[in-house]
Amino acid sequence: xxxxxxxxxxxxxxxxxxxxxxxxxxxxxxxxxxxxxxxxxxxxxxxxxxxxxxxxxxxxxxxxxxxxxxxxxxxxxxxxxxxxxxxxxxxxxxxxxxxxxxxxxxxxxxxxxxxxxxxxxxxxxxxxxxxxxxxxxxxxxxxxxxxxxxxxxxxxxxxxxxxxxxxxxxxxxxxxxxxxxxxxxxxxxxxxxxxxxxxxxxxxxxxxxxxxxxxxxxxxxxxxxxxxxxxxxxxxxxxxxxxxxxxxxxxxxxxxxxxxxxxxxxxxxxxxxxxxxxxxxxxxxxxxxxxxxxxxxxxxxxxxxxxxxxxxxxxxxxx
Amino acid sequence: xxxxxxxxxxxxxxxxxxxxxxxxxxxxxxxxxxxxxxxxxxxxxxxxxxxxxxxxxxxxxxxxxxxxxxxxxxxxxxxxxxxxxxxxxxxxxxxxxxxxxxxxxxxxxxxxxxxxxxxxxxxxxxxxxxxxxxxx
Numbered sequence: 001x002x003x004x005x006x007x008x009x010x011x012x013x014x015x016x017x018x019x020x021x022x023x024x025x026x027x028x029x030x031x032x033x034x035x036x037x038x039x040x041x042x043x044x045x046x047x048x049x050x051x052x053x054x055x056x057x058x059x060x061x062x063x064x065x066x067x068x069x070x071x072x073x074x075x076x077x078x079x080x081x082x083x084x085x086x087x088x089x090x091x092x093x094x095x096x097x098x099x100x101x102x103x104x105x106x107x108x109x110x111x112x113x114x115x116x117x118x119x120x121x122x123x124x125x126x127x128x129x130x131x132x133x134x135x136x137x138x139x140x141x142x143x144x145x146x147x148x149x150x151x152x153x154x155x156x157x158x159x160x161x162x163x164x165x166x167x168x169x170x171x172x173x174x175x176x177x178x179x180x181x182x183x184x185x186x187x188x189x190x191x192x193x194x195x196x197x198x199x200x201x202x203x204x205x206x207x208x209x210x211x212x213x214x215x216x217x218x219x220x221x222x223x224x225x226x227x228x229x230x231x232x233x234x235x236x237x238x239x240x241x242x243x244x245x246x247x248x249x250x251x252x253x254x255x256x257x258x259x260x261x262x263x264x265x266x267x268x269x270x271x272x273x274x275x276x277x278x279x280x281x282x283x284x285x286x287x288x289x290x291x292x293x294x295x296x297x298x299x300x301x302x303x304x305x306x307x308x309x310x311x312x313x314x315x316x317x318x319x
Numbered sequence: 320x321x322x323x324x325x326x327x328x329x330x331x332x333x334x335x336x337x338x339x340x341x342x343x344x345x346x347x348x349x350x351x352x353x354x355x356x357x358x359x360x361x362x363x364x365x366x367x368x369x370x371x372x373x374x375x376x377x378x379x380x381x382x383x384x385x386x387x388x389x390x391x392x393x394x395x396x397x398x399x400x401x402x403x404x405x406x407x408x409x410x411x412x413x414x415x416x417x418x419x420x421x422x423x424x425x426x427x428x429x430x431x432x433x434x435x436x437x438x439x440x441x442x443x444x445x446x447x448x449x450x451x452x453x454x455x
Binding site: 018092093112 | 324325346347349350351352353354355356357358359360364366367369370371373374375376403404405
């Protein structure tokens with residue numbers, strides 16, 4: 001089942017992409033899927049838009065989709081809305097504000113974000129990697145309505161755009177710690193309303209107080225008139241791809257290794273590997289200490305890999 | 320809260336019908352019943368609705384029609400769903416549907432028609448056992 005989905009994914013089947021995203025969004029077969037979809041042929045630009053509920057994130061994303069499609073770029077959107085802490089239900093109403101005709105170059109997935117997790121859905125980083133492997137040029141992440149302290153989107157994206165609106169507070173608001181410190185671009189949205197210029201000026205002067213580092217661009221944009229949308233997109237496009245600029249650290253390598261282990265274990269399970277089966281039975285009985293069991297697992301995987309290499313060399317078709 | 324993944328349902332209005340009070344009340348009730356409701360809103364084409372169902376990997380599609388165009392638009396949506404490989408998605412229809420059309424719609428493949436006066440509890444009860452068994 002999963003193998004068939006992955007096969008269809010490689011043939012660029014959109015329904016397979018959709019199903020794989022659902023699995024990953026629930027954390028099911030996540031590591032196996034990530035390893036199987038592999039590295040992207042070219043990195044996507046991942047842009048997160050955050051800001052308070054009602055500031056216009058979905059509407060602006062609708063405008064950005066039009067802009068990027070107009071330039072021939074493909075766009076995927078992961079749009080988060082809050083999940084009820086009471087019923088577990090959610091009303092996902094973001095795509096409603098992104099009036100897009102069916103278009104092969106646009107993919108929108110609505111997601112529920114559990115409260116208290118930074119206004120983003122679980123497993124979002126993994127979903128980004130699946131979309132990236134599918135080949136989208138731009139991946140837009142929309143957070144659920146977020147507060148001053150919701151900074152989780154920063155880690156997920158190359159560029160974090162913070163949306164503000166006129167009349168949202170006095171100049172002390174912009175001095176506060178939190179998301180203002182990690183935004184790569186600040187967009188004062190609804191710039192057709194009175195007070196936008198003042199808000200932009202206050203934000204500008206607050207951001208300019210940061211010692212060292214480069215200045216964070218502040219852009220005024222109106223989805224109603226369309227003014228500033230192209231400028232915002234240009235500002236976003238001018239930012240470096242932060243996820244890739246970050247030097248890969250040991251943790252990344254360990255994470256990759258974990259994924260590789262998960263995939264190979266799953267493959268051996270499907271092949272009904274006898275040594276693996278014996279180890280798992282012992283493990284479930286609790287009769288083998290954890291450290292020893294882990295070492296045994298790694299040995300089994302290494303042996304299987306060595307066998308596979310032998311077979312490949314001797315011309316036997318690889319499974 | 321249930322320990323199976325919540326069912327995902329797309330709610331949409333197809334065609335030129337601007338009456339969205341009913342569908343919004345249903346959206347809210349299903350949210351409170353623990354479903355993940357993707358609200359696609361007004362003036363959707365059948366093509367756009369089917370694309371939404373595909374991209375959202377929805378288990379259910381709820382269509383609301385008060386325009387009288389249901390015998391044209393619903394078959395079109397059902398046909399596009401089949402063409403898209405989405406025949407397993409359960410389709411519900413709500414709104415103003417004359418009784419004489421209900422069996423016709425069910426014959427075409429609609430799972431259930433909910434008319435005016437339907438209790439929210441009935442809609443929830445209809446969706447819930449199926450959602451549980453889907454993910455059992």
